[in-house]
Amino acid sequence: xxxxxxxxxxxxxxxxxxxxxxxxxxxxxxxxxxxxxxxxxxxxxxxxxxxxxxxxxxxxxxxxxxxxxxxxxxxxxxxxxxxxxxxxxxxxxxxxxxxxxxxxxxxxxxxxxxxxxxxxxxxxxxxxxxxxxxxxxxxxxxxxxxxxxxxxxxxxxxxxxxxxxxxxxxxxxxxxxxxxxxxxxxxxxxxxxxxxxxxxxxxxxxxxxxxxxxxxxxxxxxxxxxxxxxxxxxxxxxxxxxxxxxxxxxxxxxxxxxxxxxxxxxxxxxxxxxxxxxxxxxxxxxxxxxxxxxxxxxxxxxxxxxxxxxxxx
Numbered sequence: 309x310x311x312x313x314x315x316x317x318x319x320x321x322x323x324x325x326x327x328x329x330x331x332x333x334x335x336x337x338x339x340x341x342x343x344x345x346x347x348x349x350x351x352x353x354x355x356x357x358x359x360x361x362x363x364x365x366x367x368x369x370x371x372x373x374x375x376x377x378x379x380x381x382x383x384x385x386x387x388x389x390x391x392x393x394x395x396x397x398x399x400x401x402x403x404x405x406x407x408x409x410x411x412x413x414x415x416x417x418x419x420x421x422x423x424x425x426x427x428x429x430x431x432x433x434x435x436x437x438x439x440x441x442x443x444x445x446x447x448x449x450x451x452x453x454x455x456x457x458x459x460x461x462x463x464x465x466x467x468x469x470x471x472x473x474x475x476x477x478x479x480x481x482x483x484x485x486x487x488x489x490x491x492x493x494x495x496x497x498x499x500x501x502x503x504x505x506x507x508x509x510x511x512x513x514x515x516x517x518x519x520x521x522x523x524x525x526x527x528x529x530x531x532x533x534x535x536x537x538x539x540x541x542x543x544x545x546x547x548x549x550x551x552x553x554x555x556x557x558x559x560x561x562x563x564x565x566x567x568x569x570x571x572x573x574x575x576x577x578x579x580x581x582x583x584x585x586x587x588x589x590x591x592x593x594x595x596x597x598x599x600x601x602x603x604x605x606x607x608x609x610x611x612x613x614x615x616x617x618x619x620x621x
Contacts, residue, residue: 356617394547442589
C-alpha cells in the first residue's frame with residue numbers, strides 16, 4: 309500500500325492512496341461495512357503497532373458515489389471504523405493538495421455518515437463544514453467508581469461524545485503532564501457509561517470522552533482532552549469533539565450562530581470554529597492546519613509475526 313502521512317495539530321492521519329481493498333461502488337456506509345467484514349487486515353496492517361503510533365487514524369481514499377464529490381473517504385483507527393473524523397478531513401484535504409489532486413476552493417467530501425463541505429484555503433489550511441451535530445442530553449448524572457458522581461452532556465458531532473467539565477475531576481488546568489491520569493479517568497467514565505446503559509441514538513456506544521475547561525491559553529475559549537475509542541488521546545482539538553462542544557454550547561444558549569470559538573487541545577494546538585443553525589441541530593464549521601511528513605509504502609511480509617499488527621491487549 310502507498311500511504312501519505314500528515315499531522316493535524318499534532319494528530320496523525322495516514323491516507324491509503326494505492327493498494328487498498330476494492331470495495332466496489334455504492335453508498336459509502338455499505339462500503340465501510342464490506343471493509344470491516346472482509347478486508348479488516350488492511351486496517352490492521354495500516355494503523356496497528358509496530359508500524360505506527362496508536363494515535364494514528366487511517367483514511368481509505370475511495371471513488372465517490374456522488375459525481376459532484378471531489379473524493380470519498382472511510383476513516384478508521386486502531387479499534388475499528390469511524391463515522392467521521394475532523395482532523396482526518398483536514399489532513400486528507402492537505403494530502404490531496406500535496407498530491408496535486410485538489411486545488412484551493414470549495415469541494416464536497418463523501419463520508420459514511422454524510423457529505424462534508426471542504427474548503428481548501430491554502431496548501432496547509434482547510435475549513436470544513438461538518439455533518440449536522442446536536443446535543444442529545446444535558447446534565448446527565450453518572451456514578452463513576454473512584455470519581456463519584458460525574459455530570460456531563462451527551463452529544464453527536466460525527467461520533468458520540470460524553471463531555472465533562474474538568475473541574476469535576478480535579479483536573480481544571482488539563483496539564484499535559486497528567487495525560488496518563490486524564491486517560492485513566494476518561495476510561496473509568498466510558499466504562500461507567502456502558503455499565504449504566506447510557507448510549508447515543510439507537511443504542512450507539514458513546515466511545516469518545518471529552519474533558520473540557522475554560523482555562524485555556526490566550527486567545528482560546530476552551531481547552532480539551534479527548535480519549536479516542538482505541539485508548540489514545542487526541543493530540544489535535546478533535547474536529548468531531550469540537551462539533552459536539554458547539555452543539556452543547558448552542559443547546560445552552562452560550563454561543564450564538566456565526567460567533568467564533570477557538571478550541572485548544574491538551575498540547576496547545578488549535579481549531580477555529582463556528583456554527584450555523586441546521587434543520588436538526590447545528591452545522592459546525594472547523595478550520596485547522598495540517599502538514600504532510602511522509603510518502604511511504606507499507607510492505608506485507610508473510611513471515612512477519614506482527615505483519616497485521618500487535619493485537620490489542
